Amino acid sequence: MANVNKTGKDKQQDGGHRSRSSRENMAAMSVGVVDVPSEDAKRVLAYEEGHFLDLKAIDVAPGKLTRAMSAFANADGGELYIGIAEDAARTRQWRGFSAQEDANGFLQAFEEFFPLSRDFSYEFLQVPGSPGYVLHVYINKTRDIRLASDGKAYVRRGAQSLPVTNAEGLEILRRAKGITSFETQTVAVPIEFVTNSETIIEFLLGVVPTGEPDKWLRKQLLILDERPTVACLLLFADEPQVALPKRSAIKVYRYKTMERVGSRETLAFDPITIEGCIYNQIRDAVAKTVSLIQGVRVLGPEGLQEINYPLETLHEIITNAVIHRDYGIADDVHVRIFDNRVEVESPGRLPAHITVANILDERFARNGAIVRLINKFPDPPNKDVGEGLNTAFAAMKRLQLKDPEIKQLENSVLVNIKHERLASPEELILEYLETHEEINNRTVRDLTGIGSENKVKVIFQRLMAASQIERVPGKGGGSAAYRKCADSESDNE
Incomplete structure (x- = not known):
């Protein structure tokens, strides 16, 4: 059974949920x-409930169950196990349905909650010697907002299903779902702020030579009720930051460290703020990031070398962060350059049905007007919806670098572009020893990006067990170093 043979910790790390296509396949197979x-059942009983996982007894109240269903559907999807009992001492037991038909009431609730049957799938689990069938349900992140039986919308945060209790929270959820977009909101500034801008005049001369700014912008529904929309300002105002402060710039940082979090002490200089219309912002932010990276040198097998990131990756990920962000959140896009990676953080969670697992396969544009109209600019920064990230990943593979890592945070999406080669740590150590007499723990961590001394020690132990390296005599404790085995060197000659 897929996923059951993982530990609870593993399940939390991988999100504990399948891609859309694999779930649909399971729906066809789960009769x-x-x-x-x-042994796998014991692992299920030991699972830690969290953002993607909930365990219920078969006597769970329908209302409580629909709250969990709503929370998963409105957040990032997840899994329900129905048939796991817990006593007063919080000891869990496998106590499922006596017969599959006994679960019909639950299945009917799921069918009513997900009428198209594409947003959930299920299977019955049976363990020899344990009572009954446990109902294992996969719930997808849905495109629309799903309400529990009490008429409220819930979202999953950690191991809790939290109600969305006010109008502001519901609007944030609608934007997260892509039902509404902040780009359509109007802003109380004179329309001349856009109709007389250099940006719109230059754009229309190149794209619509016969167009008049006022008339063209109204036709595109970028001016409503005599006010420009957020999308209008972002695309065609010379300085949209005047009207949209704290939510329409890009900040670029340079941290001289490989640590997980940058600090004021490791900042190379004050953060650089890049403003202007988003077409110019993307171009300027990519250029600034590239120029700063060119000054970064890291330890490689042959000594210090310049970092080399593919331009396509930086361009596509920064473009994605700008045009697909949630402009309703008062924050800027952040580009952080470390010694061993570049982080790009974009305000807003992934929209609609998009998840970290399916982001390279599924398509959705949160800001449809921005995506459509920025594509009309000369040499547009964006490709078709979703194609940019695929280009970014392919460019990393061509340079034999690891794929970018995408994480969904509480109110943002973080893309981590690591300067880590696809080669294993063992390969990098042996490659380094081709040109150096010895290597130590710190050097391996610099080479590989591994943050743990103990993990590196285990790698050294594996290589010694394979007779590839040996400890340098006289060097122990904190000064321990390793070199190629003499036998290994003679074998290579």
């Missing part, structure tokens, strides 16, 4: 019963 080995 029967899956036999689960007792």
Whole structure:
């Protein structure tokens, strides 16, 4: 059974949920019963409830169950196990339905909650010697807002299903779902702020030579009720930051460290703020990031070398962060350049049905007007919706670098572009020893980006067990170093 053979920690790390296509395949396969080995059942009982996982007894109240269903559907999807009992001492037991038909009430609730049957799938789990069938349900992140039986919308945060209790929270959820977009909001500034800008005049001369700014912008629904929309300002105002402060700039940082979090002490200089219309912002932010990276040198197998990131990756990820962000959140896009990676953080969670697992396969544009109209600019920064990230990943592979890592945070999406080669740590150590007499723990961490001394020690132990390296005599403790085995060197000659 997929996922059951993972530990609770593993499940939390990988999100504990399948991609859309694999779930749909499971829906077609889940009519029967899956036999689960007792060891795997023990792992299920030990799972830690969290953002993607909830365990329920078979006597769970329908209202409580629909709250969990609503929370998963409105957040990032997740899994329900129905048939896991817990006593007063918080000891869990496998106590499922006596017969599959006994779960019909739950299945009917799911069918009513997800009428198209594409947003959930299920399977029955059976363990030899354990009572009953556990109903294992996969719930997808949905495109629309799903309400529980009490008429409220819930969202999953950690191991809790939290109600959205006010109009502001519901509007944030609508934007997160892509039902509404802040780009359509009007802003109380004179329309001349846009109709007389250099940006719109230059754009229309190149794209619509016969167009008049006022008439063209109204036709595109970028001026409503005699006010420009957020999209109008971002695209065609010379300085949209005047009307949209704290939510329409890009900040670029340079941290001289490989640590997980940058600090004021490791900042190379004050953050650089890049403003202007978003077409110019993207171009300027990419150029500034590239210029700062060119001054970064890291330790490689042959000594210090300049970092080399593919331009396509930086361009596509920064473009994505700007045009797909949630402009309703009062924050800027942040580009952080470290010694061993570049981080790009974009305000707003992934929209609609998009998840970290399916982001390279699924398509959705939160800001449809921005995506459509910026594509009309000369040499537009964006490709078709979703294609940019695929280009970014492909460019990293061509340079034999690891894929960018995408994380969804509480109110933002973080893309981590690591300067880590696809080669294993063992390969990098042996490659380094081709040109150096010895290597130590700190050097390996610099080479590989591994943050743990203990992990590096385990790698050294594996290489010694394979007779590839040996400890340098006289160097122990904190000064321990390793060199290629003499036998290994003679074998290579």
